[in-house]
Amino acid sequence: MSRLLTYVTLLFILYFTFKYVYSGDEHNKQQTSTTSIAITTTILRPDVSFTTWLDYHLQRAKYIMVHMDDPENTRETIEQICSTRPNVILRNGSQTKPEMTPESRIMLRQQDNVLEAIMYFLDPTHPAAWLVHIDTDELLYEPGGETERSWNHHQEAGSVKFTNHEALPLMEEVDNPFVSCTSFRVSSGGTKHFMAYGNGKAAVRLSSRVAPSGPHAFTGYRGDLYKVPAEEAMVLHYPTPSYERWVAKYKHFGQFGDYWYDDPTVPNKMDFMKRSRDVVQMAVKSGDWTEARAFWDSWVPKQGSSEWREDVEMERVRKYEPLAGLLGAKGQDRLDL
Ligand SMILES: *[C@@H]1O[C@H](CO)[C@@H](O)[C@H](O)[C@H]1NC(C)=O
Numbered sequence: 001m002s003r004l005l006t007y008v009t010l011l012f013i014l015y016f017t018f019k020y021v022y023s024g025d026e027h028n029k030q031q032t033s034t035t036s037i038a039i040t041t042t043i044l045r046p047d048v049s050f051t052t053w054l055d056y057h058l059q060r061a062k063y064i065m066v067h068m069d070d071p072e073n074t075r076e077t078i079e080q081i082c083s084t085r086p087n088v089i090l091r092n093g094s095q096t097k098p099e100m101t102p103e104s105r106i107m108l109r110q111q112d113n114v115l116e117a118i119m120y121f122l123d124p125t126h127p128a129a130w131l132v133h134i135d136t137d138e139l140l141y142e143p144g145g146e147t148e149r150s151w152n153h154h155q156e157a158g159s160v161k162f163t164n165h166e167a168l169p170l171m172e173e174v175d176n177p178f179v180s181c182t183s184f185r186v187s188s189g190g191t192k193h194f195m196a197y198g199n200g201k202a203a204v205r206l207s208s209r210v211a212p213s214g215p216h217a218f219t220g221y222r223g224d225l226y227k228v229p230a231e232e233a234m235v236l237h238y239p240t241p242s243y244e245r246w247v248a249k250y251k252h253f254g255q256f257g258d259y260w261y262d263d264p265t266v267p268n269k270m271d272f273m274k275r276s277r278d279v280v281q282m283a284v285k286s287g288d289w290t291e292a293r294a295f296w297d298s299w300v301p302k303q304g305s306s307e308w309r310e311d312v313e314m315e316r317v318r319k320y321e322p323l324a325g326l327l328g329a330k331g332q333d334r335l336d337l
Helices: 002-021 048-058 071-083 102-122 243-253 271-286 290-299 306-313 322-329
Strands: 037-043 063-068 088-092 130-133 138-141 157-167 183-185 201-205 224-227 234-237 317-319
Touching (some): 037 102, 048 063, 048 138, 048 322, 063 102, 243 271, 243 290, 306 317
Parallel strands (some): 063 088, 157 224, 157 234
Antiparallel strands (some): 157 201, 183 317
């Protein structure tokens, strides 16, 4: 009798052990409580690329928190997109500094939004081990996918730095840059010819004193800063993929000053950005877009030119197709292009 009881007890233990081990989230089998990832982002205006962005990152992240920078005008659209994706958490973004020009105030708002995300994912009812802060014009790309050696499995790392590469713009209008842009200027070739930042993006292991330190880094974490090898994980940035998007972006930025946050101690050293401001603002006032167009065209690489061939040969320019592997390997239906 007692032997039977022992067998029954053993069977129960085995059953519950297996049930526990195999109960993991379907598409996140590799992630445990110490390796799970949340992504946080702030969005101004969604376009078709936003659903691609969400579905692409939902393959890797347990949660995505989306802060709306302009909820009054975009709430309905964004709510509609997010409502069919249960692991996406939607929030009104910080509205701090409405009087400041948008290129600077967005960073202050992101600071608030990332802090909110940190608090949210520290809450044990919806916990994540890691938080990644990226924008909706960026893809976190890991060519080999997640393995046991991936950055989020590094137990001694408190924060992680990803290098970033920049999508080369195209002559024609693009609906979905993540699909259309496949050539990138890589940061190892120097960031002199970048149209935007070249100092990478970061993730942090969540703990109580963690805070954002600008859009590219974190402070207050325990452990080391781990610089992820560029071939393992990278941020692909699509800042101004076409003339139309460049014009829209710099119309939105407006007549911003030469200093970030109007602070004379923090000069804006991004020449492409300041020059874009000048030519776009001039065209807005005069109605003559000739000079703006010429400036833009000078930044679009001419495929087949000697300069282009040299960039390719020296590997300053490389091809990446982050969506191709995903579409091929993990079912065509998951991505809503
Ligand atoms: C979010 O923003 C919308 C539109 O501006 C507003 O109607 C709503 O009350 C806000 N929600 C919260 C929780 O603040």
